[in-house]
Amino acid sequence: MSAPVLLGVGNPLLDISADADMEMVKKYELKMSNAILAEEKHMPIYGELQKAKSVKYIAGGATQNSIRVAQWMMQKEGSTAFIGCVGKDDYAKKLTECAEGDGVKVMYLEDADTPTGTCACLIVDKERSLVANLAAANKYKIDHMKSEPIVPIYTGVSMVYIAGFFLTVSPETIMLLAEHCSDKGKTFCMNLSAPFIMMFFSEPLKKALPYMDFLFGNEGEAAEFGKMMKYEETDVAKIAALASKEESVKGKKRTVVFTQGSNCTCVAVDGKVTKYVVPKLDAKKIVDVNGAGDAFVGGFLSQLSEKKDIPTCVDAGHYAAQVIIQSSGTNLSGKPSYEPKKAEIVQE
Numbered sequence: 001m002s003a004p005v006l007l008g009v010g011n012p013l014l015d016i017s018a019d020a021d022m023e024m025v026k027k028y029e030l031k032m033s034n035a036i037l038a039e040e041k042h043m044p045i046y047g048e049l050q051k052a053k054s055v056k057y058i059a060g061g062a063t064q065n066s067i068r069v070a071q072w073m074m075q076k077e078g079s080t081a082f083i084g085c086v087g088k089d090d091y092a093k094k095l096t097e098c099a100e101g102d103g104v105k106v107m108y109l110e111d112a113d114t115p116t117g118t119c120a121c122l123i124v125d126k127e128r129s130l131v132a133n134l135a136a137a138n139k140y141k142i143d144h145m146k147s148e149p150i151v152p153i154y155t156g157v158s159m160v161y162i163a164g165f166f167l168t169v170s171p172e173t174i175m176l177l178a179e180h181c182s183d184k185g186k187t188f189c190m191n192l193s194a195p196f197i198m199m200f201f202s203e204p205l206k207k208a209l210p211y212m213d214f215l216f217g218n219e220g221e222a223a224e225f226g227k228m229m230k231y232e233e234t235d236v237a238k239i240a241a242l243a244s245k246e247e248s249v250k251g252k253k254r255t256v257v258f259t260q261g262s263n264c265t266c267v268a269v270d271g272k273v274t275k276y277v278v279p280k281l282d283a284k285k286i287v288d289v290n291g292a293g294d295a296f297v298g299g300f301l302s303q304l305s306e307k308k309d310i311p312t313c314v315d316a317g318h319y320a321a322q323v324i325i326q327s328s329g330t331n332l333s334g335k336p337s338y339e340p341k342k343a344e345i346v347q348e
Helices: 024-028 044-050 060-072 090-101 135-139 150-154 163-170 171-184 195-200 202-211 218-227 237-246 292-304 310-324
Strands: 006-009 013-021 034-037 056-060 080-083 085-087 109-112 117-124 128-135 159-163 187-191 214-218 255-260 263-269 272-276
Touching: 006 056, 006 060, 006 171, 013 044, 013 090, 013 263, 024 117, 024 237, 034 187, 034 195, 044 117, 044 218, 056 117, 060 080, 060 090, 060 159, 060 263, 060 292, 080 150, 080 202, 085 090, 085 135, 109 214, 109 218, 117 135, 117 187, 117 263, 128 150, 135 310, 150 171, 159 163, 159 171, 163 171, 163 202, 171 187, 171 202, 195 202, 195 218, 202 218, 214 218, 214 292, 218 237, 237 255, 255 292, 263 310, 272 310
Parallel strands: 006 080, 006 159, 013 117, 034 128, 085 109, 159 187, 187 214, 214 255
Antiparallel strands: 013 056, 117 128, 255 263, 263 272
16 A cells, blocks of 8 residues: 555535435525535435435545545555544444545544534536535544644645635644645645635635645636635636735745636636636536536646646546546546546637
8 A cells, every 4th residue: 555645634524415406405595506514404404315216325525525536546545645523423434435445544533422524415407506514524623633643644745635615624724734734845735615715714714825835716716715815807717817926935836726617727827827628528428516626626636646747637637527527426436547648728
């Protein structure tokens, strides 16, 4: 087994995924293509989905999904590791079995008093609405990261990836890892994850931003990031350019990667934007776009960890995302057929 080179830290959740309708979406005051944290009014949704004939239980959580995809793309068992908090229950066992089955080394903190977190995934016409009940995932403590079994994991990797969702749980753990990466010349990556992060967790996000070597997001998150930063620009590419020029504690150039579904992927470095063509995929092959963004990051990081250039990382991201949207949830099977190549640049 390889020593991990890529570490993910985040909220391990068991996805409860099922087909729904707009009536159910309206009933719980949700929006499609959006993710929120569950409030009391959302709690019955989990039981309702579990009764659906189409229900599936899938190992989830944004960061864990990206790490599982990266591991699948790398095809070297133990090249990746994941840290987060779960309960002591059957859901935690399912998460462990799934992640370890994919070759990821999981180092969960267990909270015996709180159930493992779940995420309701309502699928309507291939679009999804996500409602996360963090439960045990919300109980992660920095003491775990500083503990004897865990220190060798984060000090041994060359790259750390954390989704913005973890800003709601343990900003201090994020800063510990950000500063470690800065001090040791390692690569630190984060994802904006959802509009509500910029709306309600802007302070810890802005604190971590100077440490980020890579920042990921989609067009909706980019727009909200632009508002948070008080940019006058609303164009995704221009927001990426401005974000890439924000202060860096390392004095090196930040790379900002914003996806736009089937529209071009924008990559900005030091204020210069390159747009990459997203390969066409027959709409009939699309089953569920849930997890596409996480898969893109996983594909991208799999090549970045092997020191491939940005066009190759983008191409791998597109490949991984298109594999994932052809099944329900982040289901990985067989071996990837990916042959590294450079993504095509949009000719303007």
